[in-house]
Amino acid sequence: MNLGLLGKNISYSFSQNYFSQKFKTLGLDGYTYQIFDIQDKKDISTLFEMEELNGFNITIPYKQEIIKYLDELSPEAEKIGAVNTVKISGNKKTGYNTDAVGFKNSLIPLLKPHHTSALILGSGGASKAVAYVLNSLQIDYLVVSRTGNTNYDLLDQKILDNHPLIINTTPVGTFPNIEHMPSVPFEHFTPEHLVYDLIYNPEETRLLTAARNKGAQIKNGLEMLHLQAEAAWDIWNSGFIAE
Numbered sequence: 001m002n003l004g005l006l007g008k009n010i011s012y013s014f015s016q017n018y019f020s021q022k023f024k025t026l027g028l029d030g031y032t033y034q035i036f037d038i039q040d041k042k043d044i045s046t047l048f049e050m051e052e053l054n055g056f057n058i059t060i061p062y063k064q065e066i067i068k069y070l071d072e073l074s075p076e077a078e079k080i081g082a083v084n085t086v087k088i089s090g091n092k093k094t095g096y097n098t099d100a101v102g103f104k105n106s107l108i109p110l111l112k113p114h115h116t117s118a119l120i121l122g123s124g125g126a127s128k129a130v131a132y133v134l135n136s137l138q139i140d141y142l143v144v145s146r147t148g149n150t151n152y153d154l155l156d157q158k159i160l161d162n163h164p165l166i167i168n169t170t171p172v173g174t175f176p177n178i179e180h181m182p183s184v185p186f187e188h189f190t191p192e193h194l195v196y197d198l199i200y201n202p203e204e205t206r207l208l209t210a211a212r213n214k215g216a217q218i219k220n221g222l223e224m225l226h227l228q229a230e231a232a233w234d235i236w237n238s239g240f241i242a243e
Contacts, residue, residue, distance in 0.1 A: 173202075
């Protein structure tokens with residue numbers, strides 16, 4: 001089985017080592033996992049010219065762009081409007097979203113009764129999966145983006161006090177640009193806040209450090225990454241994922 005990861009500037013990615021180790025542990029000699037680091041979205045179609053490609057993951061910035069190349073979407077991926085896993089069976093290309101189940105199952109154990117409203121930082125494909133999960137958990141949210149109705153310049157103490165759950169879905173702060181962080185007034189973080197950063201490299205981003213220093217509960221994206229990877233593995237091998 002030939003698998004891989006589609007993205008841009010993704011040499012740092014965890015996925016290749018994760019799946020290569022999985023193949024080794026399971027004794028799957030005929031399995032491969034490649035990195036498809038594509039710089040221009042117009043070149044995405046070249047993936048489908050590869051012989052014997054059975055599926056791949058998708059990361060920033062192509063989780064929405066990939067959809068137009070696919071024949072079918074799972075119900076979750078269609079509702080979310082973003083795809084992070086593709087299965088190719090024969091000539092049929094089906095898109096799934098395992099970010100949602102990964103995020104949901106890693107978030108639920110951390111939630112407290114007062115976590116009833118959230119700020120989602122970013123409006124890309126990962127943001128859509130997070131919003132889908134928050135809807136399913138009946139948690140209200142605002143999406144914060146540079147150009148949206150709620151932008152970073154509007155964030156103040158009142159907004160942060162009213163949204164004790166903060167989820168960063170942007171790549172800001174990812175290795176190697178670890179000195180960067182989203183423009184959030186972190187001085188208003190409190191022990192009541194739960195700050196979840198989907199970034200996993202570095203293990204603690206500047207955003208998480210700022211939150212921890214204010215007593216907030218913090219979580220990085222590594223567990224979510226493991227969970228979504230295992231869900232993708234199930235899809236490639238069976239086409240079925242249990243919610």
